[in-house]
């Protein structure tokens with residue numbers, strides 16, 4: 186291994202990419218203190234891509250100490266304008282290296298290369314630019330007072346913020362956390378998912394190249410129960426932000442309560458209903474619903490996994506949806522026309538397959554799919570269940586795979602009641618040409634996002650987060666500024682003591 190833990194990775198295209206595989210601490214790629222490393226797998230081939238340094242709690246301590254010191258001595262003195270310039274510079278470099286970034290993401294996660302480039306990375310760049318613009322516009326308020334008072338608030342950074350991200354949209358999740366956290370003036374220790382450590386290491390090199398002072402951004406590869414848990418219970422972190430599963434989200438909240446009551450932002454899972462009324466444009470609804478559940482192999486927190494179709498168009502919708510699902514191009518992420526790549530890991534493949542088995546046992550009808558695609562790689566055929574009910578695990582649990590459950594409904598009241606029969610509330614969609622109905626239902630649905638006549642659209646400037654057990658807090662738009670700053674009220678008395 187050469188210096189900086191640099192390793193050469195050969196893509197299926199024959200091109201070679203260099204990635205520094207150390208822990209990114211203080212703008213250097215270093216070995217972990219105990220020298221541990223772990224393998225990351227290409228889910229399309231089931232082969233090891235490379236190994237990366239593995240952070241344990243002592244590395245977490247080290248990164249948090251450096252990020253804390255950097256905040257106090259360096260980053261807190263950098264102006265919003267300069268923070269914004271650095272974030273924009275990072276966005277420029279990501280644009281320059283977009284092909285490499287998309288390739289490494291695709292290799293490590295199994296996402297189709299072209300979609301990753303067009304969707305994930307473009308949206309990430311947009312996110313960095315959006316928050317770069319905010320860096321010098323994070324203001325407090327001035328309040329109306331008695332004539333001898335002067336009261337105002339200022340928004341202050343927390344100092345160092347811990348962020349833990351999942352594997353399903355690695356670059357995008359980095360952007361969602363890094364961009365606002367840095368714009369707000371915090372330093373950061375970010376832990377990536379053990380399944381997809383590579384793209385963040387590529388971004389780390391760009392962070393260094395962009396000129397961020399050392400210690401502002403620290404990126405650790407590592408596992409949840411070790412490095413992640415060490416962050417969640419760390420006494421020096423005053424804020425943690427997490428995206429991932431509900432059980433882990435709860436464990437982070439618990440760790441916060443049992444340590445120092447650090448503030449917690451949670452973006453968790455969902456079991457989102459997609460409601461299709463008879464008066465909608467069925468062909469359009471089929472396309473959106475297909476994307477809603479099969480995009481990124483169904484490994485999407487907002488996946489439209491429960492599709493409710495009004496009875497009079499149920500047969501027509503089902504026939505068209507089935508045809509489109511069967512026509513989904515599943516396969517090699519580097520092939521141009523691939524829409525659906527493999528699932529991220531063997532563990533996750535097994536988990537999805539066990540849900541499919543449960544669905545069959547519970548009495549749902551497996552219309553198509555439900556089995557492996559091909560011989561190698563963790564591919565699962567687009568799957569449709571019908572004859573489902575809300576008691577079934579496939580209607581309750583976040584499967585996080587290419588598994589759609591399609592049900593029939595007749596009235597608005599009925600479908601809203603069914604839509605609410607889970608513990609989640611991340612997203613929902615409604616398809617109808619009736620604007621009054623669309624707005625009424627949007628109002629009634631317990632969901633952090635409601636799409637009307639579309640599915641899964643995401644904009645960096647629009648708040649995003651969950652009702653119920655789908656999370657705490659809102660990211661996106663100006664909401665992230667609330668999550669990553671704390672408000673200080675200052676009350677000034679201008680006159681003499683009043684009594």
Ligand code: NAI
Pocket residue numbers: 349350351352353376377378379407408409410412413414415417428429430431433434436437452453454455485486533536583584585
């Ligand atoms: P996860 O929630 O276990 O992992 C997400 C992140 O949390 C990773 O960085 C992981 O290392 C970390 N983590 C795990 N255990 C931790 C702990 N005890 N303390 C601190 N950090 C910890 O998700 P996983 O295992 O990768 O996937 C399991 C299921 O979670 C999926 O099948 C899916 O249903 C759901 N999920 C939901 C996501 C979403 O965006 N809503 C994203 C990823 C997974």
Ligand code: MG
Pocket residue numbers: 225226227228292293294380381382
């Ligand atoms: Mg991998």
